Amino acid sequence: MIASEILADAFFHEGKFVQAFPAFGVERRGAPVMAFTRISDGKIRERCQIYEPDHLIVLDRVLLSTVNVTDGLKEGGWIVINTNMDIDDEELSGKFRVAIIDATKIALSHRLGSLASPIVNTSIIGAFAGATGLVGLDAVKEAINGFAPIKKEANMQAAEDAFNEVKIISGK
Amino acid sequence: MKKVIMGNHAVSYGVRASEVKVISAYPITPQTHVVELLSEMCANGEIDAKFIKVESEHSAMAACVGASAAGSRAFTATSAQGLLLMHEMLHWAVGARLPIVLANINRAVGPPWSIWTDQNDSLSQRDVGWLQIYCESNQETQDTVPQAFKIAEELQMPVMLVMDAFFLSHTYEIVDMIEKEQVREFLPPYKPDIKIDTADQHSFGNLAGPDHYMELRYMIQKAMDRGLDVIKRVDSEFEEMFGRGYGLIEPYRCDDAETILVTSGTVASTTRVVIDELRDEGVRVGSLKIRVFRPFPIEDVFEVLSKAKKVAVIDRNISFGAHGIFYQEIKSALYGRTDIPIIGYIAGLGGRDITPKVIREIADKAIGDEQPERYINWIGVKI
Structure with a gap:
């Protein structure tokens, strides 16, 4: 949820119209949830969930084997995955542009969250910006600076590290 | 200044700009963010208001009734089961002609339990005599709060601001923020003609026999009739000042x-x-x-x-x-x-x-x- 909000705010800082919201389910930290971000040059009028996203961010690679995460994803869209191992999936790489980042490692290196519950929101958004080039690092950092209640510097640095370290598997 | 904020917080910022004096509420999903932020604003002095914690929504509205009767601008927020528990006090606010503003985040009523949106909670309160305004964006939600107080205080009637759970309450979007310095000109401090005052004693909530009760109901209906023009006028005054109007x-x-x-x-x-x-x-x-x-x-x-x-x-x-x-x-x-x-x-x-x-x-x-x-x-x- 937080990642979708930071992403929206980053695009807002670059002059876009934005909307971010969760598909609210179980009220429990760590439960699988979806959140959406809409970005537009004009006013956004759709007020419903997104069923055919242009791009996808996966905060935990385990979701790849438990949920059909690419359901509805448009062909040629970006998938940015938080993983500590290489993704060797020809089907994914054939249809989509895939980028990976060990956002957990980066988050922990900046003491964001704990080993059991690392907070990867800021790293993954940095990686998204780095891989796709759709939004600038400065805008991402500005959004983090506004959103993070504490550890602003650490979060901004984590985003920058991920921005630089993101690895493109296919597509660019 | 424009900011990306969530729908619930758009309500809170609207309340801050309206210089409310008493906030009383009980938390319930999907409303909780509204009063959570307001309680922080009260604690850090951003709002000069008394935040009254209560054990139920019935008491939350009762506290607003007391505060409003004593001449304070009063606010609460709730959803679904919470609004239903307030039902008796909603009637009281109308009969006592108290200009309280309530934000109801539309949540489906249980059972079966649901936290998601539909309008049966607010619409089941259709006949109590609260004005009801349904909002569609965070901007409209924020702007409707000071409008609601102005309408309420002019008519001496309570106003319910209504918005969809999640599709609005939890949605972040761009809002042009209003500040109290600007809003004060649009919405001056609340000064009721009659209020509970130990130095000027009157009786409130008394018995009205068949000789009087009907006339008091007639006056409520007259206030509602006048309401349409008042809402229109308040909306155009707001538009003149802030450049945004919404209409009936x-x-x-x-x-x-x-x-x-x-x-x-x-x-x-x-x-x-x-x-x-x-x-x-x-x-x-x-x-x-x-x-x-x-x-x-x-x-x-x-x-x-x-x-x-x-x-x-x-x-x-x-x-x-x-x-x-x-x-x-x-x-x-x-x-x-x-x-x-x-x-x-x-x-x-x-x-x-x-x-x-x-x-x-x-x-x-x-x-x-x-x-x-x-x-x-x-x-x-x-x-």
């Missing part, structure tokens, strides 16, 4: 429309996407958002709808054993003055998504429907 209703591409879809809340916003799509295909269709539900703007609604050949009402609510509730209101507004077919559609209960596809399905059915006497059509039911 909002017609969209209705001028030469043969079919008009009647909507409310966030559905009104999504519907406009579908109207544009259909217009591009050459279909003469428009939409009408009902923003103010109580008092019901009968004449304004009639003026727009009477030019159409067919009206389709989308209800995210149902009055069991009858129809959709907006449907009933529209039918009653048009009765005897036109014989346009009015068709009712029930959709999106319990937070089921109302997508452009769903609205398109309703529009296609309405335009092609040869049996407009069917009052109630369920959309997407899997039985």
Whole structure:
């Protein structure tokens, strides 16, 4: 949820119209949830969930084997995955542009969250910006600076590290 | 200044700008963020208000009733079961003519438990005498808070601001923030003619026998009647100052429309996407958002709808054993003055998504429907 909000705010800082919201389910930290971000040059009028996203961010690679995460994803869209191992999936790489980042490692290196519950929101958004080039690092950092209640510097640095370290598997 | 904020916080910032003096609330999903942020603002001095923690929503409204009777600008927020528990006190606020503002985040009523949106909670309070204003964006939500206080204080009537759970309450979008320094000019401090005051003693909430009770009810109805003009005037004053106005209703591409879809809340916003799509295909269709539900703007609604050949009402609510509730209101507004077919559609209960596809399905059915006497059509039911 937080990642979708930071992403929206980053695009807002670059002059876009934005909307971010969760598909609210179980009220429990760590439960699988979806959140959406809409970005537009004009006013956004759709007020419903997104069923055919242009791009996808996966905060935990385990979701790849438990949920059909690419359901509805448009062909040629970006998938940015938080993983500590290489993704060797020809089907994914054939249809989509895939980028990976060990956002957990980066988050922990900046003491964001704990080993059991690392907070990867800021790293993954940095990686998204780095891989796709759709939004600038400065805008991402500005959004983090506004959103993070504490550890602003650490979060901004984590985003920058991920921005630089993101690895493109296919597509660019 | 523009900021990306969530719908619930748009309410909180509206309350901050309105310089409320007493806030009393009990937390409930999906409303909690509203009062959570307000409690922080009270604690850090951003708002000079008393935050009264209570054990139930009934007490929250009771505290607002007391505060308002003592001459303070009072606010609370709730949802679903919380609003229902307030029911007795909602009546009290009306009878005592107290200008309290309540934000209700539409949440479906249990059982079965649901935290997702539909309008049966606020619409089940239709007849208590609160004004009801349904919002569709974070900007409108924030701006409606000071408007609501101004309307309430002029009419000496309570106002309920209503918005969809999640599709608005948890949605982040850009809001042009209003600040109290600007709002003070629009909404001066609340100074009631009569209030509980130990130095100037009166009796409040007394017994009214059959000789007087009816006149007091008549005066409430008169205030509601006057309400439509007051809401319009307050809205244009707001627009003059802030450049944004919302009206009682909002017609969209209705001028030469043969079919008009009647909507409310966030559905009104999504519907406009579908109207544009259909217009591009050459279909003469428009939409009408009902923003103010109580008092019901009968004449304004009639003026727009009477030019159409067919009206389709989308209800995210149902009055069991009858129809959709907006449907009933529209039918009653048009009765005897036109014989346009009015068709009712029930959709999106319990937070089921109302997508452009769903609205398109309703529009296609309405335009092609040869049996407009069917009052109630369920959309997407899997039985």
